[in-house]
Amino acid sequence: MVGNIRKVYDYLTVKQKKIAVAELKADRLELQQEVAERIDDYPKIVREVLLHTLDSWTLEIEQLEDDIARDHGAQM
Numbered sequence: 001m002v003g004n005i006r007k008v009y010d011y012l013t014v015k016q017k018k019i020a021v022a023e024l025k026a027d028r029l030e031l032q033q034e035v036a037e038r039i040d041d042y043p044k045i046v047r048e049v050l051l052h053t054l055d056s057w058t059l060e061i062e063q064l065e066d067d068i069a070r071d072h073g074a075q076m
Contacts, residue, residue: 009064014071021064028057 009017035050042050 009067014068017064017068017071021061021068024057024061024064028054028061031057 009020012020031050031054035054039047039050
């Protein structure tokens with residue numbers, strides 16, 4: 001699934017990638033707050049999924065930011 005999302009990112013403009021990064025960061029922050037406040041309320045498998053999701057979103061943000069930087073360099 002993640003590979004398919006990466007392919008979609010190839011077709012986005014720099015502006016769209018910046019919007020995606022901003023939305024991912026906002027979602028990640030909300031999830032981080034939820035995890036910080038209530039992680040022990042969830043069963044172990046759910047905790048693992050939540051933590052994996054945080055890691056995945058962080059990686060996606062980093063990759064998108066790299067794409068943006070590379071796209072800006074190509075446009076100059």
